Amino acid sequence: MIRFVAVRLLRAMITIFAVVTFAFVVLRMSGDPAQVMLGPDVPQEAVDAFRRSWGLDQPLWIQYLAYLRSIFTGDFGVSMRDKASALDLVLQRVPATLQLTLPALLLKLAFGIPAGVYAALHRQSFADRGVILLAVLGFTIPSFVMGLVLVLIFAVILGVLPSGGQDTWVHGILPTITMSIGGIGILARFSRSAMIEVMGQPYIRTASAKGLKWRDVVWNHALPNAAVPIVTIVGFMVGSLIAGAVVVESIFSWPGIGRLLIVSVSNRDLAVVQCILLIIAAAMVVSNLVVDLLYGWLDPRLRSNAAH
């Protein structure tokens, strides 16, 4: 068990390190922030001074080592635009994003899993077909189309809900629905196929043959065994709580991480972009790690297999 956890931890750290390095190299290679920050008509001395003050005149590997050193001391750099700490700028935006993604996640869990399980237990029924149809639509409608169609219906035609902004909780309704519909479909589809597979297993027949109540068979024998694939997809959804709202935030002018990322990317604000990428990757890696550890807890067979 210790070996299992240690291998997973090491892999998680390597992954974060790779993301940090990749982001650093790609962002530094791709052009000079001085040009964008200062504009085209600035004298060469000003450009040189700007580059010197941000350390951009150093060779790439020296910049990289300095960057790694500062990350390990908790210093994520300073925004070139606002001169404020990049980490503070990013953390300020996290609550706004979570205001959308957390309720959306709850909606996904509350509707997706029960719908999938119900469909699996009532195969070929009307409800089953409905769930499959919804799931396929959830897969295939891009969030920006869904968002714009919802705006068109509820804000433009009916005029009952606001189309953008973050003033009251009412403003959060459309973005939250936009984000959850696709996830409900995906989760329903995964839960359905996991349950169908489990319900076909011999131990389910044994359990009902020995006279257990149907409810006990489903709750105690089927659901725990169907949990592994469901946990995988839920883990992915938790991991993308921070990153998952970029498009939706942009549609509904919601001042979260996604908006900050798009603005910083177009300003070439290196420190802020790197900080966002690091936080997003860390969230994803940590939730993958938790899912891996949960596997070991849910399915003891994986503990011995997964270590090598």
Next chain:
Amino acid sequence: MATINLSETSRTPGWYATFITRLRRNLPFTVALGILWLTAMVVVAVFADQIRPYNITAMDLSSRLSHPGALKHLLGTDELGRDVLSRLLQSVRVSLIIAFGATILSAVFGTALGFAAAQFRGAVEHLVLVLADFQAALPFLIMSLAVLAFFGSSMVLLVCLMGFYGWERYARIARGLAISASSQGYAASVVQLGATPARVYFHHILPNVASTLIVSMTLTFPEIILMESGLSFLGLGVQPPETSLGNMVGFGREYLTRAPWIMLAPSVVIMLTTLSISIVGDWLRDKLDPTLS
């Protein structure tokens, strides 16, 4: 359907009728619709230049934001009086080219890495698996957003970038299948006969695992279409004056209240295309690969 002489219909059906009955038995209705739609999209993509009524940048300033349904502009016009139908046809072409190019790139790249991992094992295999983990943990949309904004968008860069999407799935599948194939008799016997590794992999193992890989391609293809249209929607993918489906939705969004058809037309095409690919892909998976669930 004017006059049909029943006496002329022969008792033994002709090849056409047999074909139709066989098709009906083997092809569910929705799958047939999906294939029909996809064929239409491919035809549109190939012949976009010949089909489209106007040039995509031709402006008809006297009929700006005109409603769809008129004979002159079947799907209406946008804010500059450009014909929405013509732009839609061109967008289908651009989006499909990107998605096809990227899917093939990622399939070839991923499969090659997966085979390499299966062939060399040891350090190479570990490296491929770590890279696959890295790719899976990478927030792909975010990363490509940063790359495109910093490098400036171009068609080639877009295809290459999208080509990185999903390679890790092919790598994992190809590695697993190749490892299990090499323990089967046929691969071992060609090795015994003195075949080079390249010959074993490309002439013997690849044909045996191709169906599974094709099924994975039907899974990544719609995701790449959605990814590209999402990036173009945010203004970072395909750049004007060129147009793509996501790009049209993005610009149509400005005129949501006055001219919703600019945005609805490409949205419907995106939905129907991704829907058709998933339906046809599911059906292919049942036909080709009974082991996948």
